[in-house]
Amino acid sequence: NAGVTQTPKFQVLKTGQSMTLQCAQDMNHEYMSWYRQDPGMGLRLIHYSVGAGITDQGEVPNGYNVSRSTTEDFPLRLLSAAPSQTSVYFCASVASGQSNTEAFFGQGTRLTVV
């Protein structure tokens, strides 16, 4: 199993551009989430999904959009990039069973908006 795979690893955008961060998992996990990591602030939840076709907002959703058409994929879209969205983005997946709540993270995407 590859686990959680994110692409790209690095990206530079100009202000106003749009892009999609890809996330895929091969563990058949129901729950998937996107976090952003900024210095001194830990990881903050952007959006999450409890299954295909179901998404909801997290703590910092503004400027981001998500969809979940399959169990495996959970892309994050930046609609109009702003310098404040410069960050490291992590996708995570969690099994929905009662006995296993460990979150598995992708390798991250380092995004710079200039």
Place this chain on the structure above:
Amino acid sequence: GENVEQHPSTLSVQEGDSAVIKCTYSDSASNYFPWYKQELGKRPQLIIDIRSNVGEKKDQRIAVTLNKTAKHFSLHITETQPEDSAVYFCAASIGAGGTSYGKLTFGQGTILTVHP
């Protein structure tokens, strides 16, 4: 919503010493408390976790304690080694049948440096 506070933000120890990182949480419904280690440029990786029906859990040199009444939990690393140097994050969640759907609320992180 849940709020998790983590202290200290930086911790410097000599090799062989112990290190303790403390976290407090606000939501009494939280029942799952993982600790993640993140090396520079890498993804967070789970090192130990504890559920609210347990007060302490150990795994070799790492232990976690939980005080539900006070709503705080701590990570203890004994006999520290230079390879323990990393950023450590605590987190809280309502797991195991709760309603958080795998969502985690993280602390701000602790940069641990172990000097040889």
